[in-house]
Amino acid sequence: MAERAVLGVHRGRQGGAGPGAHPSIGGRRRSLADRIGERGLYLLSLAAASLSVVIAGGLVAKVLAEAWPALSAFGLDFLTTSAWDPVHGRFGAAAFLFGTAVSSFGALLIATPLSILIALFLSELSPRRSRGPIAALIELLAGIPSVILGLWGILVLGPVMRDTIEPALHDTLGSIPVLGNLFGPDYSIVGMLPAIVILTIMTVPIVSSLMREIFATVPAATKEGALALGATRWEMIRTVVLPHARPGMVGAVILGLGRAVGEAIAVTQVIGGTEGIRANLFLPSDTLASRIAGQYQGATSDLQIASIAYLGAILLALALLSNGVARLWVRDAAGAAA
Amino acid sequence: MRLRQMAVDPLGARVPNLRRRRIVNAAWIGSAWAGASIAVGLLLVVVAGVVARGIGSINPTFLTTPTDPFGSGGGISNAIVGTAILVALASAMAVPVGILTALYTSEFASRRLASGLRYVLDVLNGVPTIITGIFVFGLLVVGRSQSGWAGAAGLAIVMVPLIARSGQEVLALVPSGLREASLALGASRWRTVLRVVIPTSIGGLVTGALLAVARAAGETAPLLFTCSIFPNLVQTDPSRVLPNIPITIFQFSESPDPVKHAQAWAAALVLIAFVLAVSMVARLLSARTRRRLQELR
Numbered sequence: 115m116a117e118r119a120v121l122g123v124h125r126g127r128q129g130g131a132g133p134g135a136h137p138s139i140g141g142r143r144r145s146l147a148d149r150i151g152e153r154g155l156y157l158l159s160l161a162a163a164s165l166s167v168v169i170a171g172g173l174v175a176k177v178l179a180e181a182w183p184a185l186s187a188f189g190l191d192f193l194t195t196s197a198w199d200p201v202h203g204r205f206g207a208a209a210f211l212f213g214t215a216v217s218s219f220g221a222l223l224i225a226t227p228l229s230i231l232i233a234l235f236l237s238e239l240s241p242r243r244s245r246g247p248i249a250a251l252i253e254l255l256a257g258i259p260s261v262i263l264g265l266w267g268i269l270v271l272g273p274v275m276r277d278t279i280e281p282a283l284h285d286t287l288g289s290i291p292v293l294g295n296l297f298g299p300d301y302s303i304v305g306m307l308p309a310i311v312i313l314t315i316m317t318v319p320i321v322s323s324l325m326r327e328i329f330a331t332v333p334a335a336t337k338e339g340a341l342a343l344g345a346t347r348w349e350m351i352r353t354v355v356l357p358h359a360r361p362g363m364v365g366a367v368i369l370g371l372g373r374a375v376g377e378a379i380a381v382t383q384v385i386g387g388t389e390g391i392r393a394n395l396f397l398p399s400d401t402l403a404s405r406i407a408g409q410y411q412g413a414t415s416d417l418q419i420a421s422i423a424y425l426g427a428i429l430l431a432l433a434l435l436s437n438g439v440a441r442l443w444v445r446d447a448a449g450a451a452a
Numbered sequence: 453m454r455l456r457q458m459a460v461d462p463l464g465a466r467v468p469n470l471r472r473r474r475i476v477n478a479a480w481i482g483s484a485w486a487g488a489s490i491a492v493g494l495l496l497v498v499v500a501g502v503v504a505r506g507i508g509s510i511n512p513t514f515l516t517t518p519t520d521p522f523g524s525g526g527g528i529s530n531a532i533v534g535t536a537i538l539v540a541l542a543s544a545m546a547v548p549v550g551i552l553t554a555l556y557t558s559e560f561a562s563r564r565l566a567s568g569l570r571y572v573l574d575v576l577n578g579v580p581t582i583i584t585g586i587f588v589f590g591l592l593v594v595g596r597s598q599s600g601w602a603g604a605a606g607l608a609i610v611m612v613p614l615i616a617r618s619g620q621e622v623l624a625l626v627p628s629g630l631r632e633a634s635l636a637l638g639a640s641r642w643r644t645v646l647r648v649v650i651p652t653s654i655g656g657l658v659t660g661a662l663l664a665v666a667r668a669a670g671e672t673a674p675l676l677f678t679c680s681i682f683p684n685l686v687q688t689d690p691s692r693v694l695p696n697i698p699i700t701i702f703q704f705s706e707s708p709d710p711v712k713h714a715q716a717w718a719a720a721l722v723l724i725a726f727v728l729a730v731s732m733v734a735r736l737l738s739a740r741t742r743r744r745l746q747e748l749r
Contacts (some may be wrong), residue, residue: 148643151642156560157644159553161552162551166573166612168568168611170576176586179590189627231483232488232491235484239481240746248488248492250497251491257667257728259723261722262701265701265705266498269505269705269717340735347480347481348480349477372578376678379582379702407588407673423586433578436580438577441578
């Protein structure tokens with residue numbers, strides 16, 4: 115009752131002559147509209163939210179269904195077979211699992227320390243005025259479409275890799291007993307190393323901005339306490355910031371790993387797309403995601419398409435695993451601090 | 453450990469390794485500066501590289517003629533038109549769904565349901581976009597053929613979690629006092645949402661949508677299986693395969709022909725200019741909205 119009266123008065127004042135002259139009628143109409151609107155907005159938003167969940171669920175179901183023929187034909191042997199032979203219908207993911215592991219871990223090996231340094235710089239070190247612009251620039255780096263990074267990787271980075279960086283690496287590291295084989299004497303434009311570099315460029319902005327958020331949750335009083343006790347800035351960071359942020363940092367790195375594992379386009383452009391497992395970073399290789407992308411025009415048989423979807427299912431499992439775990443981790447870290 | 457040691461000698465002046473500590477500190481500061489410079493430097497190197505190589509091929513003809521099938525000359529007007537249509541269609545699908553999802557979590561859902569939804573959206577956001585491509589391929593392409601609709605659906609699936617998540621963050625910033633004031637004046641819930649909550653947060657909602665558009669415009673992987681085999685002519689019917697910029701760059705970059713490379717650089721410049729412009733507008737808008745919301749608190 116009260117609601118109707120208030121609305122009626124409001125309407126009357128607003129409308130002047132015309133329908134507003136009968137506040138009670140206006141009020142009743144509005145309450146009908148309210149009932150429809152209330153229900154309508156609720157149902158619409160509920161439908162949208164359900165659609166998001168249905169998409170997530172449908173995606174998993176559909177990829178598994180697509181992969182089914184290959185799943186039933188190869189079973190788990192798919193994971194340990196490294197053949198990719200459309201002519202004889204023999205397919206396996208081992209080589210691509212290896213390539214995914216090496217490229218992603220390689221990228222994170224470089225990206226993690228770099229991201230920590232950038233995040234520390236932005237949260238503890240940089241002058242207040244330059245903090246915003248630098249953070250924005252780094253996030254713009256995250257916004258560069260991967261296909262453009264791939265283009266840059268194959269046409270600019272590739273030749274530099276072959277002519278300068280790879281020979282230099284071979285000369286300095288190639289003589290180390292076992293490890294030296296990673297830096298073998300075959301130089302090429304496409305290969306594992308350019309893929310690692312491109313993935314590093316792609317993951318640094320994400321991991322560093324996540325870490326910056328986590329560092330921002332360290333209580334200022336604790337940091338000031340350490341400084342007041344005579345700690346240098348580095349000692350303050352080592353004894354206060356890093357221990358406080360550790361769980362969140364692990365989560366951020368896992369999220370970066372998930373991103374690196376799933377990147378298809380840029381990796382396809384620079385990795386060279388070959389089968390086989392080789393312990394030489396300079397040689398072409400292939401990852402799960404890049405093999406899928408590389409096959410988009412070439413799939414001839416249903417079994418091959420199903421095998422591509424099988425690769426996709428493995429990739430999806432890895433992505434869901436890393437994301438599912440890391441999100442909980444990051445959220446707990448941020449939540450505990452809040 | 454270090455802290456305890458210093459607590460004994462708070463002035464630090466007589467700690468024997470002070471010199472060493474200063475050196476370590478300086479080394480750390482130096483490497484943090486170096487790290488940030490490397491990241492910013494990389495951005496500049498990549499962007500400058502694209503601009504330097506692409507700018508020479510950009511001219512009115514390049515922007516207004518379709519790709520020449522035999523590789524000599526020609527432009528990318530077909531890809532520009534196609535990408536515009538694809539992104540517009542994807543936005544038409546994803547913006548309402550994303551914003552309504554955000555509204556549901558912030559206005560209607562219980563706390564537990566809301567956090568569950570956020571989690572699902574985060575995970576959906578982490579799904580590799582090539583998988584989105586496989587999903588849409590299985591859903592809309594198998595048994596039919598590639599089409600603009602399928603490509604737009606793939607891009608929309610990439611956009612929804614981005615829009616919904618950023619929308620949720622912005623809606624959470626709307627002070628509950630505003631909502632309560634509106635409800636206390638007798639306004640119903642949906643009117644409160646339409647008249648108070650959305651107008652207050654509109655800048656942030658638009659920011660989220662713009663960032664998603666910038667992301668979708670450059671996405672290649674969802675289009676690879678759904679909208680990649682197209683003719684070299686301007687196509688506006690989404691039930692056919694729409695030519696688009698990302699796939700064009702992808703295919704040209706894999707070609708051995710230097711003419712194609714030059715075109716790929718020019719197409720990349722067009723794309724990067726669009727993406728950076730949109731995300732910069734979005735960032736300015738978001739800074740403004742956040743400041744306003746902070747003042748309201």
